[in-house]
Amino acid sequence: MWSTSKYLLLAAVVVCLSSCFQLYSQLSSLNISTLIHHQFKARAPPPRISFYKLSLQWPPAACHGTLSCKPPIPSDFTIHGIWPQDSNDEPIPPYNKNNPCTPKTPTPPTDLPIKLRPIEGNLTSKWPNLIDGLNLTANYQFWEYEWKTHGTCSDYPDDPLTYFDSALKLRLGIKTIVRFGRQTSWTVQQVADEVFDVLKAYPQIACNLNPSRTQKQLWEVRLCYDRPNPRQLPHILINCTNKLRVSKGKIIGICKSLSDTIFFP
Incomplete structure (x- = not known):
């Protein structure tokens, strides 16, 4: 048992x-x-660059909207940035050494005052920090931010002179963006059609609000360029994938429809 x-x-x-x-x-x-x-x-792996987006801001809207600018305020479109985008129209993320987007070591932002000296004058004129455009220190803070956020994972991570000069060459090559006069109102679609008539490619339109938040304004016109071949700069205009700002397939920003009316201050 x-x-x-x-x-x-x-x-x-x-x-x-x-x-x-x-x-x-x-x-x-x-x-x-x-x-x-x-x-x-x-x-x-980080997303692959599909195209570049040249963002041009309208200073009277930027300074009569989200920014507090010291005069003089430019009366022509100035560069906000040139951004590498992936095939979904999402920005390529900034450089991350733990998961690098390039085998090259990007130039540190602190080196920009030396690297950009040959084009400093044109940058000050065409790519100013609108908050204080005549202040070179403020301008470099703006350029360093754009470099760190967008340039370090571009096709020129160790060549900021080429990166910034590529945007300057594109901007200097555009004489007219829109032909309508100031103090007028248009729909987003009408602005996009106007840019297409002038440049033969559809842009992306970004809006902001005036200080009283009662009126939508034309803030930025963003132009899209095919990714260049090695040793070439972006130069071939293409239709932007989205006429309005989109993130993860959803429209973001102030303007939600192509029929929205926007003011050109």
């Missing part, structure tokens, strides 16, 4: 140990799979 109980107890222990081992194996497999998944996700 005693011997039978002992064997039954031993069998129960074996069954329990077997079940525990199976559970441990399943948990271990799950943890390893989860770890591999997270590591793979963290190491997913």
Whole structure:
């Protein structure tokens, strides 16, 4: 009798140990799979550049909207930035050394005052920091931000002179963007059609609000350029994928429809 109980107890222990081992194996497999998944996700390659977006801001709207600007306020479109975009029209993220977008080491932003000296005058004129456009220190703060955010994962991560000069060449090559006069109102679609008539490519339109938040304004016209071949600068205008600002497939920003009316201050 005693011997039978002992064997039954031993069998129960074996069954329990077997079940525990199976559970441990399943948990271990799950943890390893989860770890591999997270590591793979963290190491997913950065998105590939599909095209470039040249963002041109209208200073009277920018300074009569979100910015507080010191005069003189330019009365011509100035550069906000030139941004590498992926195939979904999302900005390429800034350089991250833990998951780099390029094998090259990007030029640090602190080196820009030396690297950009040959084009400093044109940058001050065409790519000013509208908050204080005659202040070179303020301008460099703006350029350093654009470089860190967009330039370090462009096709020129170790060549800021080429990166900034590419935007200057594009801007200097455009004499007219819109032909309608100031203090007029248009729909977003009409502005896009006007730019198409002038430049033969559809832009992306960005809006802001006046200080009293009662009127939508034409803030930026963004032009899209095909990604250049090696050793070339962006130069081929293409239709922008979206006429309004879009993120993750949804319209963002002040203007939500192509029928929205916007003022050109």
